[in-house]
Amino acid sequence: MYGSVPSPNLGFLANSSMSRLGSSFLSTTLTRRHTPETLPCVTKPLLVDEEAPKHKRSSHFLLPSKPLSMVSHEMAISKDSSFGQAVLNGVNVLCGVGILSTPYAVKEGGWLGLIILFAFGILCFYTGLLLRYCLDSHPDLQTYPDIGHAAFGSFGRILVSIILYLELYAMSVEYIILESDNLSSMFPNATLSIGGFQLDAPHLFALLTTLAVLPTVWLRDLSVLSYISAGGVIASVLVVLCLFWIGVVDDVGIHSKGTPLNLATLPVSVGLYGYCYSGHGVFPNIYTSMAKPSQFPAVLLTCFGICTLMYAGVAVMGYSMFGESTESQFTLNMPQDLVASKIALWTTVVNPFTKYALTLSPVAMSLEELIPSNHGKSRFYAITIRSALAFSTLLVGLAIPFFGLVMSLIGSFLTMLITLILPPACFLSIVRSKVTPTQVTICILIMIVGAVCSVIGTYSALAKIIEKLNT
Secondary structure: OOOOOOOOOEOOOEOOHHHOOOOOOOOOOOOOOOOOOOOHHHHOOOOOOOOOOOOOOOHHHHOOOOOHHHHOOOOOOOOOEOHHHHHHHHHHHHOOHHHHHHHHHHHHHOHHHHHHHHHHHHHHHHHHHHHHHHHHOOOOOOOHHHHHHHHHHHHHHHHHHHHHHHHHHHHHHHHHHHHHHHHHHHOOOOOEEEOOEEEOHHHHHHHHHHHHHHHHHHOOOOHHHHHHHOOHHHHHHHHHHHHHHHHHOOOOOOOOOOOOOOOOOHHHHHHHHHHOOOOOOOHHHHHHHEOOHHHHHHHHHHHHHHHHHHHHHHHHHHHHHHHHHOOOOHHHOOOOOOHHHHHHHHHHHHHHHHHHHHHHHHHHHHHHOOOOOOOOOHHHHHHHHHHHHHHHHHHHHHHOOOHHHHHHHHHHHHHHHHHHHHHHHHHHHHOHHHOOHHHHHHHHHHHHHHHHHHHHHHHHHHHHHHHHHHO
């Protein structure tokens, strides 16, 4: 539900290794900022022992020895997630705010553009399996950055980590824009004058949202928010049900035939569809948390099947209802006098308040690792860093307040790298001695598709953003 942020460690979801929420991708362990930044695994290849045991084990042994008191906050990696629990985690990761923009994606690309959604679903499912093969190549590989390091050394680890951090940061910006758009649609006449400056509804609610989530950003223990945010799947399903209720039961109805194909804005929809499958950063954690890792392909297939059907259903229903007037979030098109509309809007508004801190926390943790752990004012600096990050997302959100276009940019640039380009590249590098010619061909084709879609989608999204800023 929140991009690459791991799902919380809940009883009914099992004690999975996805509880790495507070850790830096670069450290690749459950430790927080006390973890030394320089690890043995960063200075030498992970794939050195071909005869190593084939069972999975924690990468904690890579850490230099340290007093127990310094790592008392670590949690053991558990491998007891059942099939159903893994599916819930996967759906929670995949089915996020991207579902709000699928009707807009159909509007931008036309009905035939839905083929791209299904094509991405198939390709991303396959690249998810490639990550599994990479993890199986050595027992010390646990996370996506581990895979990047095993494939391309320290550069690979840093590259993957930076892309994941950028995706999380951009997702935080999207939450600010999301709150601003939906709250200003409910209270369009809200204004505030501060020191001669007049804040209209979008700017006011963006500022108020940032101030409201700021205390949660300061928290070091996000377990409470993790429990609340686990309802992301329920929230997504509830919003979808409200949309269908309004279209089928209420008076809105289905009255738009739509456009078969819109080539001019099709690249924008490419990024939007790509964003829908931005869960690869967490797939390794889901895999390592499973009691029966052999079930991972079935888990992945179930997750992609459920989410693709939800995305396609919302896309078809939303565009059929609102046609060419479809907004970047279908909640903005819902008649506000209907009860179902109010439920959908408030569900959409409340959800990001629990997810903003969870999304931004790994980025903050990575910066906090630069602070000496024995520094007397480390807590002060940590709060300063987190506050600066939060207000920077506000400034970016106010500067580029285009939810759909920003999502398209994220999907085209960052998600394509994480889902379609890097997994095949890492697979070919790590398992090169066992790769068949067919696998090589498929991987190269997927990387070409990802690169072409990334270039076209990124250029189109940036051009649209610049055009809107100029007007």
